[in-house]
Structures are given as structure tokens and as C-alpha cells.
Amino acid sequence: MLGDNIRENREKLGINQVELAKLMGVSKQTVSNWENDNRIPPTQTLDKLADIFNVTTDSLLGRSEDLKLDNTYIDIENDEDYAVAKEISKLDVEDKEFIKQMIKKLNKNKQEK
Numbered sequence: 001m002l003g004d005n006i007r008e009n010r011e012k013l014g015i016n017q018v019e020l021a022k023l024m025g026v027s028k029q030t031v032s033n034w035e036n037d038n039r040i041p042p043t044q045t046l047d048k049l050a051d052i053f054n055v056t057t058d059s060l061l062g063r064s065e066d067l068k069l070d071n072t073y074i075d076i077e078n079d080e081d082y083a084v085a086k087e088i089s090k091l092d093v094e095d096k097e098f099i100k101q102m103i104k105k106l107n108k109n110k111q112e113k
Contacts, residue, residue, distance in 0.1 A: 001062045003037035009053035009060070010035075012089045019093075023052055054085075 010020050010031075017031040024031070024045065033039040041049065050057045088099055 001037075002040065002060065003035045005060050005062060006031075006041075006049060007035040009049075009055060013053060014090065014092060020052070024048060 017028045021028045021031045034041050046057050046060060050060055088096060091099065
């Protein structure tokens with residue numbers, strides 16, 4: 001289950017095993033071992049994976065369906081924000097970074113008002 005969840009979240013993010021390995025500072029083989037349930041990532045690694053995928057560690061472990069957004073948990077079945085997040089997940093890494101920067105600017109402008 002954990003391996004399937006790692007693979008599913010990696011694919012949702014639109015990256016391959018090599019790219020995830022680089023983000024994690026591990027080899028592609030290590031990522032493959034996680035996804036095939038040959039190895040279980042240590043706790044610190046699960047935390048980092050959850051941060052990269054923007055999910056909870058519970059979700060990675062198959063314990064919940066919550067999406068983590070800055071320590072705010074939303075009901076993914078009934079939330080408009082989830083629909084936006086789902087569309088963003090389809091973008092490539094550069095476009096995602098652009099969206100993040102735009103959100104930061106919008107929030108900064110909102111705070112200055």
C-alpha cells in the first residue's frame with residue numbers, strides 16, 4: 001500500500017523516479033524499492049515525501065484521504081480548493097513554481113491592504 005501511494009503521488013506530481021530521487025537525495029533504485037514495497041522509507045523520509053507531495057504522512061500510509069495545505073486539512077470530496085489543486089497537479093514543475101510565486105504575491109498584496 002505505501003509503495004502504491006508513493007507511486008501514485010509521484011505520478012500526480014508529474015515527475016519520474018529519477019526526479020523524485022534527486023528531490024529526496026537518494027538513488028532511483030531506492031525510489032523503485034519504495035514503490036515496489038521492497039524497502040520501507042524511514043520516518044524522516046516519509047515526512048519529506050509528504051512535504052513534496054503536499055499530503056499527510058497518514059495519507060501516504062493509507063490512513064486518511066486528507067490533503068494537507070499549510071497545516072489546514074480539507075475534505076477533498078467537498079472542497080473547491082481541491083479542484084484547483086488537482087488542476088495544478090497536472091502542470092509541469094516550472095509552471096507549478098510559477099503558480100506558487102503568484103500565490104505568494106497575491107497573499108503579500110492582500111496583507112498590505
